[in-house]
Amino acid sequence: MTQPSEPASASTASIGALAALLAERTGQQLSSSRTWRIDVALKPLVAECGLATIEQLVQRWRADKDAAMGERIVDALLNQETSFFRDPGIIDTFAEAVLTRGKGGLRLWSAGCAFGQEPLSLAMAFAERGATAEVIATDVSPGALARARTSRYSQFEIQRGLPVTRMLRWFEQAGSDWVAVPALRAHISYRRHNLATDPPPPGRFDAILCRNVLFYLAPVLRTQILSRLADAMRPGGLLMLGAGETVIGLSNRFVPSARFRGFYELAPVRACQSSLGSATASG
Incomplete structure (x- = not known):
């Protein structure tokens, strides 16, 4: 044949x-x-x-x-490469940093959530610390979101980044797959969103994760998106980018965090205005 x-x-x-x-x-x-x-x-x-x-x-x-x-x-x-707790320790470190703002009423945005492993990782990290956090998970891909909403993963996917203790605590076996428990899924809402064109989801966020998305975009678009992310944050909010991404040279709305290494903080309004004034004067 x-x-x-x-x-x-x-x-x-x-x-x-x-x-x-x-x-x-x-x-x-x-x-x-x-x-x-x-x-x-x-x-x-x-x-x-x-x-x-x-x-x-x-x-x-x-x-x-x-x-x-x-x-x-x-x-x-679209590149939908993702895994649970991607980059060892960084989600847990991020959760600890965000929790300095308190343990209740927290709002998080997982932008470019792909198949849902990142928002589920966030929900696990906060729940394990006795905190409640509303997670808004967005992606431009309807196919990725359809999968993310099921919270269903193969044995291979579930083992990428999840130790057995977390897997058994937060997932239930369904045939050869694993599905997140309802108590975990209840903290996450999924919606389609295009970072390049759409305004941020309604409300303000304590922290935003936008990992491994910006480096696929032109610099001018990165600047525009960073401005939208800043507009969507509460004062002092935290931003997590991918390991190879930065705000330097693209935005004065964020500054490297002096308290939490590897993350960015929303710059105080005064600092942004001062920077803009200096640029205007030099021009």
Whole structure:
């Protein structure tokens, strides 16, 4: 029996069209070092649509002006790499830092939550410290959010970052999968949100996690997003970015935290105004 052939790699023209689609819908830039992901990410969609090549997928999307197909392509191209308590110790350290503000009435925003491991990690970290925190979890991908809302994970996914004690405390086995207990899920609400275009969710937050999202964006867009994040924070709020991300050179609304290493604090209004005044004077 003849096996189906692998979809051919995308041409330069198709790569350009796909990169433009991704940037238009999400603001993410598909750099030359990341174009290899196109073949890997789109092969399942090519097969599902009964097509032979990525070229044919692009041609169908463009010829039919199919908005739903465009959304599915973007969804596939997004990097949803995540795990529980990603980067050892950082979620627990973040929880300890936020808890200096008190143990009740805390509001957290997990921006770019992917499949939900980050907001669930936050809920676990705070609950284990006897604190209550409302977690708003957002993502631009409807597919990722649909999975996140189930709070259901494979054995492989559940073991990434979760020791057995946490796994057994906060998850129940469902066949070969594991599902978060209702008491944990009750603290999280999921909603679709595009960091590049949408205003922040309503209300103010004590802390925001926006990890490993900004480095896919152009500098001008990073600055705009950081400004929106600052607008969404309560005074003295904490911001956590990814290990390779920074606010330096992009925003004066945040400053490196002197109290909590590796995090950023919302700068006092006076400091922001002083910085802006200095810039105006020098101009």
